[in-house]
Amino acid sequence: xxxxxxxxxxxxxxxxxxxxxxxxxxxxxxxxxxxxxxxxxxxxxxxxxxxxxxxxxxxxxxxxxxxxxxxxxxxxxxxxxxxxxxxxxxxxxxxxxxxxxxxxxxxxxxxxxxxxxxxxxxxxxxxxxxxxxxxxxxxxxxxxxxxxxxxxxxxxxxxxxxxxxxxxxxxxxxxxxxxxxxxxxxxxxxxxxxxxxxxxxxxxxxxxxxxxxxxxxxxxxxxxxxxxxxxxxxxxxxxxxxxxxxxxxxxxxxxxxxxxxxxxxxxxxxxxxxxxxxxxxxxxxxxxxxxxxxxxxxxxxxxxxxxxxxxxxxxxxxxxxxxxxxxxxxxxxxxxxxxxxxxxxxxxxxxxxxxxxxxx
Ligand SMILES: Cc1cc2nc3c(=O)[nH]c(=O)nc-3n(C[C@H](O)[C@H](O)[C@H](O)COP(=O)(O)O)c2cc1C
Numbered sequence: 001x002x003x004x005x006x007x008x009x010x011x012x013x014x015x016x017x018x019x020x021x022x023x024x025x026x027x028x029x030x031x032x033x034x035x036x037x038x039x040x041x042x043x044x045x046x047x048x049x050x051x052x053x054x055x056x057x058x059x060x061x062x063x064x065x066x067x068x069x070x071x072x073x074x075x076x077x078x079x080x081x082x083x084x085x086x087x088x089x090x091x092x093x094x095x096x097x098x099x100x101x102x103x104x105x106x107x108x109x110x111x112x113x114x115x116x117x118x119x120x121x122x123x124x125x126x127x128x129x130x131x132x133x134x135x136x137x138x139x140x141x142x143x144x145x146x147x148x149x150x151x152x153x154x155x156x157x158x159x160x161x162x163x164x165x166x167x168x169x170x171x172x173x174x175x176x177x178x179x180x181x182x183x184x185x186x187x188x189x190x191x192x193x194x195x196x197x198x199x200x201x202x203x204x205x206x207x208x209x210x211x212x213x214x215x216x217x218x219x220x221x222x223x224x225x226x227x228x229x230x231x232x233x234x235x236x237x238x239x240x241x242x243x244x245x246x247x248x249x250x251x252x253x254x255x256x257x258x259x260x261x262x263x264x265x266x267x268x269x270x271x272x273x274x275x276x277x278x279x280x281x282x283x284x285x286x287x288x289x290x291x292x293x294x295x296x297x298x299x300x301x302x303x304x305x306x307x308x309x310x311x312x313x314x315x316x317x318x319x320x321x322x323x324x325x326x327x328x329x330x331x332x333x334x335x336x337x338x339x340x341x342x343x344x345x346x347x348x349x350x351x352x353x354x355x356x357x358x359x360x
Contacts, residue, residue, distance in 0.1 A: 001047035001058070002067045003040070008081060018062055021085035027060055037062070086280040117194075118270045123323060125227060125236035132233050133166065134180075135173035140302040148302045155306035157343040158258045165220030167303050168213070168261060169233070171337070174199050175263070175296040176211045178230045196231065200291035203284040208271040209292045210329065212322045214336070216241060217260035225321055228263075238323050249321065250334060251312035255346035259308065262336030263296060264318060265289045270328040289332045300337035307337045 006022035015028045018037070029037060036053045039046055040063070047063060048054050057063045073080045095101035173179075178196035194205045202208065213226040213235065226235040246262070247254030267285035276284070297307045311333050318331045343350070 001040075001044055001054075001063045001065060003044060004061055004064055005068055005070065006084065007062065020061060021081050022088075023061065024085075024088075024090055025060070027062070082279075082282075086278070086283060089278055089280055112275050115274065118268065118274050120231065121229075123227075123327075125238065127237050129229065129232065129234040129236055130221075130226075132169040132172065132235065134233070135170050135177070137170075137174075139167065139170055140174075140299065143302040148298050152297050152301040152307065153342070154344065155308055155340050155342050156255050156349075157346050158256070158260070158306065158308075158338045158340040160217065160258055161260070161339040162217040162219045163261045163305065163338055165218055167305070168215075168218055168221065170303065171263075171296060171299050172211065172213075172228050173233055174299045175292060176209070176228055176230045177233050178207075198230070198292070198295075200288070200295045202291075203272065203281070203288050204275045206268075206271040206275060208268045208285060209288050210266045210268060211292075212238070212264040212266065212331075214241075214246065214259075214262040214264065214334075216246070217338075227322075239321070242321060244317075249314050249317050250310050251314055253310060253312065255348065256308060256310075256336065258338070259336045260338040262308075262334055264313075264322060264331050265292055265333040265335065266322065266324065266329050266331045268329050273328075285330075286332060293333055293335050296335045296337075300335075303337075305337040306340040306342050307335065309333070309335045 004020060006020055008019050008021060010017040010019060012028075015030060016034045016037075018027045018029060020026070033053055033056075036051070037057070040054070040057070044063075047057075049058070054063070058065070071080075071084075093100075093104060095104050176198060179198060182197035183195070196207055197205075198207060200209075207230065210230075211228045213228060215221050215223050215226060217223070221235075222237075223241045225238045225241065227238055228235055242249075245254065245257040246259055247257050250256060267289060269282075269285065272281045272285060275281075293309055297309065300307045313331055313334060315331065319325050322331060324331065345353075
């Protein structure tokens with residue numbers, strides 16, 4: 001007999017829970033079952049089909065008669081558990097035609113709406129709001145999509161020039177703002193909170209992605225960390241800039257320290273949990289953030305700014321900076337822009353490469 005390789009065990013006192021993450025089944029083991037499983041893991045040859053516990057292990061596929069063909073997975077266990085564990089989710093009822101789909105969809109919406117929607121904001125900010133000027137699109141009206149697509153690139157060499165508050169306003173409105181141009185796009189079965197539309201698509205229309213500004217050098221805006229309110233196109237100051245440079249918050253990528261302006265992108269997991277109660281929706285948090293990130297990069301490029309992005313966050317420090325500790329809103333990504341020489345690498349790395357080339 002062979003132990004199924006797609007299992008993990010959770011300690012949930014007083015039991016152990018064996019989770020088959022491929023089949024999406026879970027079994028609670030009492031002390032007898034847990035002890036027997038430990039014995040069989042230590043020595044599978046002790047498996048005895050006449051032992052009722054062992055027979056249960058076989059019936060539930062915790063053990064299998066034939067060894068499982070290993071799946072090719074060259075990453076770590078955790079990524080494998082998450083990916084396979086969120087694949088092939090069993091669906092109670094798969095609609096067989098569009099009428100059945102419509103009925104089930106409406107039923108799902110009604111079920112979701114029977115519990116209160118998460119509040120639009122996780123926190124309130126005591127300091128007065130800074131309302132940004134309405135975005136006129138004037139700055140980018142004449143820039144073509146083709147020009148922007150071929151012009152976007154990642155720069156790692158920024159200078160000290162400031163970005164203007166007008167550019168920041170345009171970037172925020174077109175990246176995260178709830179578009180005035182799309183107001184009234186109400187979903188027939190959604191609550192008012194799901195009316196808001198952005199330039200990027202949003203899983204379930206929930207707008208789970210939020211943005212926090214890192215302002216270092218923006219004309220018309222004091223340096224600091226700000227929350228963006230997408231409904232009001234406004235900012236709230238959270239705190240002054242930390243003493244440590246930006247690179248400290250981004251896993252030591254210190255070439256980015258001169259960046260004048262950036263945006264931490266977060267996801268409101270409570271919004272996703274409300275509508276989608278399976279962990280597969282976790283994938284959507286990142287997909288949505290990627291859409292928002294691309295919108296930011298495109299708008300910044302259209303404004304003539306150089307752009308940079310990273311997912312390498314010092315999570316604990318960033319959560320503290322944004323005031324998100326202990327909440328179900330999590331920082332996922334960072335995008336930034338400014339003026340630079342558009343170089344792929346900073347001058348320090350280029351100098352090192354040059355020295356190595358000369359030496360070899
Ligand atoms: C998900 C993601 C994460 C990235 N993380 C980093 C990063 O941590 N640091 C960095 O300098 N660039 C990062 N980049 C930028 C890529 O290195 C860059 O997009 C790639 O080299 C292609 O160059 P291009 O953007 O100029 O086309 C990231 C890009 C993506 C899409």
